[in-house]
Amino acid sequence: MNNDTIFALSSGRGKSGVAVIRIAGDDLGPLFSEMSGRAFDARRAYMVNFRDGDDLIDQCVMIYFAAPHSFTGTDVIEIQTHGAPAVIERVFTYLKAHGARMATPGEFSRRAFYNNKMDLADVDGLAALLDAQTERQRRQAIHAMTGDSHQYDAWRREMIEIAAYAAAILDYADDDLPANIGDVIHNKTQNLRDEIMGAISRYAAVRAVRGGFNIVLVGETNVGKSSLFNRILGANRAIVSDVPGTTRDVVGVTMDIDGYLVNLADTAGIRETTDMIEQMGIDRTHDEIAAADLVLRVVTDDMAPSPSQNEILIINKSDLGRGDRGRGDAIYTSAKTCAGMDQLMDAVRRRMHDMMDATDDALVINARTHALLGDAADNLGAAVAAGDNYDIMAEHVRRAADDVGQILGTINPTEVMDATFSQLCLGK
Template identity: 30%
Template sequence: MNYTFDTICAIATPLSTGGIGVIRISGEDAIEIAAKIFNKKIVPKAINHGWIVYKGEKIDEVIILPFLAPNSYTGENVAEIQTHGSPVVINQILNIILENGARLAQKGEFTKRAFLNHKIDLSQAEAVLDLINSKTQKSAHGAAGSLSGLLRIKTEEIKSKISDILGKIIASLDFPDDVAEVGYDEIIKNIEDAIYEIKEILKNAKMHNILRQGIKVAVAGRPNAGKSSLFNALLNLERAIVTEIEGTTRDTITESLEINGISVTLIDTAGIRDKSPDKVEKIGIEQSKNAIEQADVVLCLYDGSCGFSEADKKIFELANNKKHIVVRTKSDLCDKSNKTTEDEISISSKTKEGIDELKRAIYNEITELNPAGSEFLTNQRHQYCFRAALEALENALQGAKDGELQDLISIDLKAALTNLGEISGEVITDDILNNIFENFCIGK
């Protein structure tokens, strides 16, 4: 792969009014370009305080932090300019930098350069994105673990187990007179160890995806079942309109909350009924069905004060093929012993009875509780690589158990190493690289 490293620049902070704004310049000419627009000499490794000057006019009082290659985020010369946080001023300074020879960075180009200049591996670059996008403390913790290299270290450990045995096999094949053939027991033991480690990581894959992306929970049921009341109770906020009139909620409403460190998008839906909905309600009902379709978990509500009916059953059937929790509402109005199903949860949005139990049930529904599993985060690309490596190792293991020629076993072991090498980016194609960095924002 050939890359040209010209000098790039971008605004690194959100473009809105704030205390400060940061513009980053990276590349061979970064310090030189910063010096051209600054009213003082730039001293390396120092905090430089002065003014950005353009055509003799003072533009903004700034601080410039110069980092000399290779001791910077990108591994190149970097100048970080801290301006006052006015979008107008920040844009003006960016334009002046562009006029002086830098090019506008593409999405994720700073982090891509950090990877290409061997400052971080690919799993760490991806962790930067996860950390920026973290919605909860738990996902930030996992992303920070990956950023600090925990995923890389774990992958390296597995790779070294495979490399050890592969090295011995190759040595005995290349120098049959000097090196004895490796015992099949030893080969089997090493492969089994590597397989075990990979399976342990993949066990947490679902949890990692949930931590990274959050989940969607839809509140569904007949009109007046108490959906909006429960929606408000879960949010602890009077967000949705609640009345005794059937068909109060017309549109789906979405809000975010956190349950035990998981980001949840909660969706209140319009009550579903067959009888006499008007045109607007009909559209709402269609939206409700879509929301159920797209949700990870559906809360199926029925009005406990009226009892379970055929109409409730019909709605619950819409959620049959996905994770759902049956919720009996208005428990303050009804006899608690009168349950329809064993594992339903009785709640009252009025007295808040059962709300915490319901939150726990949502959490249990989506996670196999494994607190140790969030030390680092894997994404779908890593999981794909681990699965491919696992498949190759299982082939190798079968071969070893069958006493196959070690030459053939080594082919599968090499394939597993290649798959694992893709995680850190040591084996990588341009397409994969571009895909990864496309998800970043400009300036990172």
């Protein structure tokens, strides 16, 4: 494998106090020597005057990591310069002149993978951590980065063991095998399948933590959706506020509620219309509803039908005093006076916590791992169904082990690898 020398800015772009530039390659000792102009040991931070001939590039901190004790498993140098764009550019120019090239996104991690420093589940976890904007995302991602591989590895080893016993039943006399081995491996296979199905069942919740819990406000025009949207937003921390559309379009905002990422969408009112633009808005409303984890259905009419499973029914404009009946299946609000807003937010929070609280230690499943876990569960199901046909059982359990092997990258096609590493940004 070709470990040519690559470099990238590992810290964020833009003006900052300190920038971290990472370099990876084979035998970077001579480069470190030249850049620092001094004798050095590995894994020690040196404050140096970084010169290119007469030009003092910057005063910076340099650290040399000798293979294999580095992020990539190759030699690595980290330079902490002042975070000015001009300094960073100057260091890049220097490095190019010394035969290094800019790394592609995820290239450091790719090297770490090939040098057995990370498996693909670790890369998924790292990608999730780098994306984390909220406390819950951080907790889920750090857990995934440090723990998911062990879980997959344990499953895979157990499968290989089961397959080996199943094959042994065919080859050895009963006396040479543990008692009831047939029942034992059947039970183990069934338990493994249950565990994997349990992990799969948390997919929607894991996705909601990672991508955001989708809440959408729907209802007819003029019931007060946009007013409620502003009230909800006003009471919470907006992370990014985007799409300042008209009420005909969907307006979305990203918030942090109790450490969870929440995508709140205001939508066009749903009604019959001949206006083409308005119709487009209404079509988008239907898309939002389809993707929603929670629908806030807003009405002003006390006689509205009961909410369905993923809805909260909001009867707004309670300040207008229409002699409401105090329905137990709805929340009465006034976007004007704020009456009922606390109750509404409590109800929203309850829904979020019910769905997502169990995900802190759940496997962080993404589309790739979800499909492979599904295959593994199917193969284990087929293994159980094989009954005392042990050669068939062994084959299905072996296939399940291969499915999990693909999750870890032990067995993998290159497209999968490319997709996994390209989630990462430059410098990782």
